[in-house]
Amino acid sequence: MGSALVRILLADGCEVAAMARPESDLWRLQDVLDRVTILRGELSKIDALEEALLAFAPESVFHLAWEGSTRRRRNDAVHIDVNVPGSLRLLEICSRGGARTWTGAGSQAEYGARDGILDESHPANPQDAYGLAKLCVGRLAVARGRSAGIAVSWLRVFSTFGPADDSRRFVPSLIETMLEGGCGRVRSGGQLWDYLYVEDAARAFSCAAAAGIAGTYNLASGSSIPLGQVAEQVRNLIDPLLPLDVNPGAQDADLLASISRLGEATGWRPETSLDEGLRQTVDWYKGRQRLERGALAEGGGL
Numbered sequence: 001m002g003s004a005l006v007r008i009l010l011a012d013g014c015e016v017a018a019m020a021r022p023e024s025d026l027w028r029l030q031d032v033l034d035r036v037t038i039l040r041g042e043l044s045k046i047d048a049l050e051e052a053l054l055a056f057a058p059e060s061v062f063h064l065a066w067e068g069s070t071r072r073r074r075n076d077a078v079h080i081d082v083n084v085p086g087s088l089r090l091l092e093i094c095s096r097g098g099a100r101t102w103t104g105a106g107s108q109a110e111y112g113a114r115d116g117i118l119d120e121s122h123p124a125n126p127q128d129a130y131g132l133a134k135l136c137v138g139r140l141a142v143a144r145g146r147s148a149g150i151a152v153s154w155l156r157v158f159s160t161f162g163p164a165d166d167s168r169r170f171v172p173s174l175i176e177t178m179l180e181g182g183c184g185r186v187r188s189g190g191q192l193w194d195y196l197y198v199e200d201a202a203r204a205f206s207c208a209a210a211a212g213i214a215g216t217y218n219l220a221s222g223s224s225i226p227l228g229q230v231a232e233q234v235r236n237l238i239d240p241l242l243p244l245d246v247n248p249g250a251q252d253a254d255l256l257a258s259i260s261r262l263g264e265a266t267g268w269r270p271e272t273s274l275d276e277g278l279r280q281t282v283d284w285y286k287g288r289q290r291l292e293r294g295a296l297a298e299g300g301g302l
Contacts, residue, residue, distance in 0.1 A: 066105070162277065179289055184234065190248050221270045
């Protein structure tokens with residue numbers, strides 16, 4: 001989502017600085033690196049970037065960084081020890097640098113397991129350290145923004161998908177498995193899930209800053225379908241004859257979101273249908289596979 005947001009901001013004529021981990025190779029930004037100021041650092045050592053941040057003096061800040069967001073690390077101490085203080089310290093530094101808006105990426109995990117359509121009035125009941133830390137940062141940042149005169153918005157991201165995604169996530173893992181002729185497996189095919197295309201999600205962050213909104217908002221597509229149906233659509237885009245193993249039941253809670261509050265505040269709405277988003281995503285992975293096989297062939301690996 002960060003790389004998609006960078007491209008949107010550049011297209012809007014913004015001067016952009018992006019913080020990246022020291023070890024990151026920035027391959028998602030390779031074609032626009034000459035137009036972006038890269039600040040190497042990490043949340044655990046955010047004070048080391050204070051001078052550079054104050055020198056750049058951003059008017060709008062987008063906070064999408066987070067350590068330990070994979071499922072196996074949802075209860076790691078890093079959420080409390082690094083993510084909470086690092087995020088709030090980033091807000092303080094940017095506040096002193098004259099920032100007017102600060103938009104952070106929250107999570108549906110802040111709600112915990114809930115039935116029915118979730119809107120921002122639902123009580124938060126996070127079930128792990130990840131969700132609790134996101135909730136703490138969101139509430140503290142919004143409160144700090146009010147006292148500091150900065151429009152702080154906290155967008156609770158439900159689920160995004162798109163090209164260049166982390167292969168450990170559901171959609172890219174399915175695509176990669178089936179592009180190799182494997183069987184796609186879904187253990188909770190009846191579970192309803194809300195998927196938002198990554199460019200629509202990134203555009204929501206830009207719209208939130210442009211509108212100068214403050215507070216907490218859901219960021220989702222507003223439409224949920226069974227995960228088994230998502231898998232079928234992916235399979236059909238690759239090869240309708242590929243095997244698919246879908247457990248038709250729903251072993252986990254559904255994910256249903258209301259997005260009316262964000263839309264009313266900013267005018268934003270999703271523009272990419274699930275069908276079109278999946279097509280673009282599958283096409284990207286097919287293209288990467290062709291490049292990788294071509295490189296192997298040239299190197300004598302095939």
